[in-house]
Amino acid sequence: MSPSEFVIWRMSIFMGGLVFFLLLELAVAYRRPSVSKTKRWFVNLGITVFNSLAMRIIFAGAVLTVSAYVTRNHLGLLNLTPLPYWAKVVVTVVFLDLLLWVWHLLNHVVPLFWRFHRVHHTDLNMDVSSATRFHLGELFISESIKLGLVFFVGADFLGVLVFESSLVLAAQFQHSSLKAPAWFERIWWWLFVPPSMHRIHHSVKINERNTNYGTILSVWDRLLGTLLHDVNQERIKIGVGGHFDEKKLGLGHLLVMPFAHYVR
Template sequence: MSPSVLLLILAIAILFALERTFPLRRQKQPLGRRIVVNAVVAALAIAAALMIVRPVASWLLEAVSQNRWGLTGIVQMPVPLQGVATFLLLDLSFYYWHRANHGWPFLWRFHNVHHVDPDLDISTSVRFHFLEIAFSAAFRALQVVVIGGELWMFVIYESAFQLNTLFQHSNIRLPITIERWIVLIFVTPRMHGIHHSKRFHDVNSNWSSVFSWWDRLHGTLNLNVPQAAIDIGVPGYSEPRDNRILQLLLMPLRPQRSYWSAEWKLPYPVPRDAGNVLPE
């Protein structure tokens, strides 16, 4: 087992223990059933990643390294600076990819499977439709060709990406004074929890993957929402049957329901207590 896999397993164990001990939001469904559903969906996604993403990425990375393709290969710069540039460009491009998954109806059909989870915790971080992973493979191939870089640069970014994906989806209540500092740089559980809200305005915000400043730069940062006011999920897919394994796998292939009714596009019906939320 590779060190990166061991690191992810250790991170999952630690974050799971922390979110059980210091929960941020009250869970609506029994944990056991959700873990089974999310684990099965995740297993298919991981299989798709191993069969599609890894072989394609490995082949392209070797070709890019040998031929100096991509922006960081064309522009001459010291290796450390090239590593930093590669990391930042990968993270920025994932911001746009995440927006595309919400903005393009075809991609949203598949990404919706991730969002209809009625609770948000570390198990949600691996709950993606396997066809979304296949589409992501094409995007990652484009990243490699356009951005360029060495293999170790992609390994470092991928490790940071996976670890922060686990962290931001976790249901951990960090001390608010600490999280207010962390969110200045990184995506945090409170910030990403807002993105998983049923509110139309909230789900269309906070698209960053690792660094939170991409949302700041694009005007899509949304922090002033009390966690107690957040209802996780997608309004049009809130029935218990919507979170059955077979339904989730077939959901993108079926005619889509209306995702948000008018009431979910309205402002919050409760006051926003500035003492319990992150600062804008």
């Protein structure tokens, strides 16, 4: 697969998920928006387009290039083991998701990283558009780390493709403002991350926000003691203290937020 085909694939997954979960939100919404959904989407999709163009310029084909290099030269842990191919793909996805959990945790506990990550958390409502509301600085650091991890584990293109696709769809689902059936969420909680779990993570309360770091799998929170379940969903207020003025959460404000006054 060429870099351009990889970009087309990711864009197809992104757009398909965006439309699918938007339609579900409109059909079975969890709660009514407290601010204009149209304005929020303009901001969230605006920063998404800006980030996509910048990342395409900076990291054009980098992940696939590194993946092809380690596979061709038999580098990385997976290329030194006799595991069957399907198992290597599974290990790649699980390993990268675990390291993503660690990275997410660091974004909350390291002040420098939180400066960038709070852009994501200042969204006043949660819906599928929140899934890509990130500052370019955070994406630049995370992509750089991912390149090193792909090299270290020796991930080939299929493992990377499955991980990237799963990551996009999981993030869109867990941010969606849709009312999922209670029985489904109870089952989904055991291994994956439903909207109710991630909604707690977006709470304005710091002791609730600093939990539930999982993206694809919820098992890391369960195993490492950061899982929070028993929270009244109806009382969760989304956002970050000190950032409740909708007029100060425009695209321009989000781009300079990491360099402005620090807010915990």
